[in-house]
Amino acid sequence: MIIEKINDYKYRIPKSNFPFMRVDGIIYADENLLEAIKNDKTIEQITNTASLPGIIGYSLGMPDAHQGYGFAIGGVAAVDLKEGVVSPGGIGYDINCGVRLLATDLEFDDVKNKIEELVKQLFHEIPSGTGRGGDLKLSYAELDEVMKLGIDWAIQNKYALPVDKEFIEEYGRLPNANPDMVSNKAKERGRDQLGTLGSGNHFAEVQIVQEIFDEEVAKQFGLHKNQIVVLIHTGSRGLGHQVCTDYLREMDSAMKNYNIKVPDRELACVPIDSKEGKRYLQAMASAANFAFNNRQLITYNVRNVFKRLFKTDKVRIVYDVCHNIAKIEDHTFNGKKLKVLVHRKGATRAFPKGHPDLPEAYRNIGQPVIIPGSMGTYSYVLVGTEKAMEETFGSTCHGAGRTLSRHRAKKMMTADEAVKKLREKGIFIQATTRSGITEEIPEAYKNVSEVVEVVHQAGISTKVAKLKPIGVIKG
Amino acid sequence: MAYKFLDHTADIGIAIEANNLKNAFVEAIYALLELIFNKSFKELNIKGEYQTIEIMSNDIESLFVDTMNDMLFLIDSRKIIPLKPEIIELSNNSVKINYIPFEFDYDKLPMHLYVKAVTYHQLEIIVGESKSQIKFYVDI
Numbered sequence: 001m002i003i004e005k006i007n008d009y010k011y012r013i014p015k016s017n018f019p020f021m022r023v024d025g026i027i028y029a030d031e032n033l034l035e036a037i038k039n040d041k042t043i044e045q046i047t048n049t050a051s052l053p054g055i056i057g058y059s060l061g062m063p064d065a066h067q068g069y070g071f072a073i074g075g076v077a078a079v080d081l082k083e084g085v086v087s088p089g090g091i092g093y094d095i096n097c098g099v100r101l102l103a104t105d106l107e108f109d110d111v112k113n114k115i116e117e118l119v120k121q122l123f124h125e126i127p128s129g130t131g132r133g134g135d136l137k138l139s140y141a142e143l144d145e146v147m148k149l150g151i152d153w154a155i156q157n158k159y160a161l162p163v164d165k166e167f168i169e170e171y172g173r174l175p176n177a178n179p180d181m182v183s184n185k186a187k188e189r190g191r192d193q194l195g196t197l198g199s200g201n202h203f204a205e206v207q208i209v210q211e212i213f214d215e216e217v218a219k220q221f222g223l224h225k226n227q228i229v230v231l232i233h234t235g236s237r238g239l240g241h242q243v244c245t246d247y248l249r250e251m252d253s254a255m256k257n258y259n260i261k262v263p264d265r266e267l268a269c270v271p272i273d274s275k276e277g278k279r280y281l282q283a284m285a286s287a288a289n290f291a292f293n294n295r296q297l298i299t300y301n302v303r304n305v306f307k308r309l310f311k312t313d314k315v316r317i318v319y320d321v322c323h324n325i326a327k328i329e330d331h332t333f334n335g336k337k338l339k340v341l342v343h344r345k346g347a348t349r350a351f352p353k354g355h356p357d358l359p360e361a362y363r364n365i366g367q368p369v370i371i372p373g374s375m376g377t378y379s380y381v382l383v384g385t386e387k388a389m390e391e392t393f394g395s396t397c398h399g400a401g402r403t404l405s406r407h408r409a410k411k412m413m414t415a416d417e418a419v420k421k422l423r424e425k426g427i428f429i430q431a432t433t434r435s436g437i438t439e440e441i442p443e444a445y446k447n448v449s450e451v452v453e454v455v456h457q458a459g460i461s462t463k464v465a466k467l468k469p470i471g472v473i474k475g
Numbered sequence: 476m477a478y479k480f481l482d483h484t485a486d487i488g489i490a491i492e493a494n495n496l497k498n499a500f501v502e503a504i505y506a507l508l509e510l511i512f513n514k515s516f517k518e519l520n521i522k523g524e525y526q527t528i529e530i531m532s533n534d535i536e537s538l539f540v541d542t543m544n545d546m547l548f549l550i551d552s553r554k555i556i557p558l559k560p561e562i563i564e565l566s567n568n569s570v571k572i573n574y575i576p577f578e579f580d581y582d583k584l585p586m587h588l589y590v591k592a593v594t595y596h597q598l599e600i601i602v603g604e605s606k607s608q609i610k611f612y613v614d615i
Contacts, residue, residue, distance in 0.1 A: 069612075093592045200589060238552065241591040244592065253533055264595070266595050402485045405482040432585075433585075475589075
C-alpha cells in the first residue's frame with residue numbers, strides 16, 4: 001500500500017490504492033506512531049471507511065488510532081447530509097463515551113494527607129466494576145426522561161447545578177433524542193447502570209495540574225498549577241452497547257434496499273435520510289443523553305465526597321467532551337459551506353474560538369479538549385483551533401490507545417507489582433478486580449504525551465495543561 | 476470439541492472447533508461464559524427446567540452474531556446464565572436453543588470481564604464434513 005509523507009506529522013493514503021476508496025485517507029502521526037498504527041488493521045479500516053457513500057474530504061486517522069470494529073478507533077469521517085450514510089460502527093459500541101474534567105478550589109497541600117481516604121471514599125461512592133449496577137433504580141418512564149431531557153433531567157432532579165449545563169458539549173442534551181427508538185432490550189440493559197463507571201479503560205482520577213503550557217487559556221479555563229482536579233472517563237454503559245448492536249443488526253439487513261455494499265459488515269450503514277438512519281440517530285442521541293447523565297451522577301457523588309472531606313462545594317465542570325458520537329455540523333470544504341454528519345469514533349471535537357456552538361465563557365478562547373492518559377499516566381487539556389476546522393472537521397485525538405493485548409499486559413506484571421509501581425509514583429489506586437489493574441498498566445498503551453505532541457505540532461489542537469494523577473478509581 | 480482465546484490488541488477473540496455446527500454454537504456459548512466469569516460451566520451438573528429461545532436472521536454469520544448477542548443480553552441485563560445449552564434446530568437463518576436459566580447474584584458470582592458486544596470483525600464460520608470451526612471477536 002502506498003502511504004505518502006506530507007510532513008513530519010501527517011501522512012496520506014491515496015485513494016488510488018483501492019478502487020473502492022472514494023477519498024484519500026489522512027493519518028496524523030509521527031514516524032514512531034505510524035509504525036505502531038501499521039501493526040494492526042487500523043490502516044485497512046481507514047481505507048474501508050473511505051468507501052462510505054457521501055464521505056467528504058478524507059477518511060481521517062488520529063495519532064492514537066488503533067484497530068476497532070468497522071471504523072478504526074481514532075477515526076473521523078464527515079459525510080454529506082443528502083448523499084451520505086450513517087454507520088453505527090462509526091460511533092462505536094460505547095455511544096458518547098467521553099471525559100469530564102472537574103476543577104476544585106483545592107491545591108495539593110490541601111489534600112496530600114488525605115489522598116488515601118479521598119480515593120477510598122470516591123471508590124465507595126462511585127459504583128464500578130464489570131456488570132455492576134448503580135444505586136439508582138429508574139422506572140422505564142424515568143429512563144425515557146433521562147434519555148429525552150439529557151442534563152435537564154439531572155438539573156430537575158438536583159443531581160446537577162443549572163450552571164453545569166454550560167460546560168458540557170451540546171449543553172448536555174442532543175435535541176433529536178427519541179427514547180421510542182431505543183429498544184426495550186437496550187432500556188432493560190441500561191436501567192440500573194446510571195451513575196456507574198463500568199470497567200475496562202474507564203476510570204475516575206484525582207489529579208494535580210502539574211504544568212501549564214498556555215497561561216492565558218488555562219486561566220480562562222480556571223486552571224492553575226498545583227490545583228486539584230478530577231477526571232471522569234465513562235460512557236452510556238449497556239444501554240449504548242445494545243443500541244449499537246440493535247441498529248447494526250437492522251442496518252445489516254436494510255443496506256441491500258439502498259444498494260449499499262461495504263467491505264466490512266461492521267461498517268453497515270444506511271442513508272442518513274432513510275427511515276432506519278433517522279431512527280438510529282434518534283436512538284444514538286438518546287444513548288448520548290444517558291451518557292451525559294451517567295457522568296453527571298458520578299459528578300454528584302464526587303461533589304458529595306469533596307464536601308464531606310474538605311468542606312468545599314467548589315467543584316465545577318471545566319468541560320465534558322464526547323469522543324464516540326456523530327453530529328450534524330456546519331463545515332467549509334474546498335471553499336463551500338456544507339452541513340455534514342461528522343462521525344467521531346475515538347476522536348474529540350476541537351472547535352476554535354469564535355465558534356457559535358461554544359459556551360459564552362469559552363467563545364473567545366476555544367473549546368477545551370480533554371485527553372485522558374492511561375491508568376497512572378499524564379492526562380492533558382488542549383484547546384480547539386481553526387486549523388482543526390480547516391483540516392479535520394473540527395476534530396482531534398482522544399487518548400493513548402492500546403498497544404498490548406490484555407493477556408500480554410497481565411504477563412508483564414502482577415497486580416501487586418503494578419500497585420507498588422504506582423505508589424512509588426505517588427499514586428494511590430482502588431479497583432474492583434486485580435485484573436482491572438494488570439490489564440490497564442501504562443505499559444499496555446501508547447505514550448499519551450507523544451500522541452498529544454503530534455496533534456499540537458500538527459496544530460489541530462494545542463496544549464494548555466498537563467495533569468498528573470494522584471488517585472485512581474477503576475472498575 | 477474445544478475453544479481457545481485469541482490475543483488481540485484491544486479486545487479478545489475466540490476460536491471454536493467442534494464435530495458439527497450445532498456443537499460449535501454450544502461451544503461458543505460456553506466460551507463466552509468462561510470469558511465473562513473466568514470459570515468453565517461445561518462440567519456443571521445442574522438440573523432445572525429448560526427454556527427455549529428462537530433466533531432468526533439473514534444468514535449463518537448474522538445468525539451466529541445475533542445468537543451470541545442475545546446470550547450476552549441475558550447475562551448483562553437479566554443476570555441469567557444460560558446453562559446446559561442445546562441446539563435443537565439449526566438452519567442458515569434460524570436457531571432454536573434450549574437452556575437452563577440460572578439467575579446469578581453479582582456478589583457471589585462477579586463478572587470477571589465486561590463484554591459490550593459480539594462482532595462481525597474477522598468472523599469465520601467454516602463447516603466441514605466432520606469438523607466445524609468458528610472464529611469471532613468480542614468488544615470489551
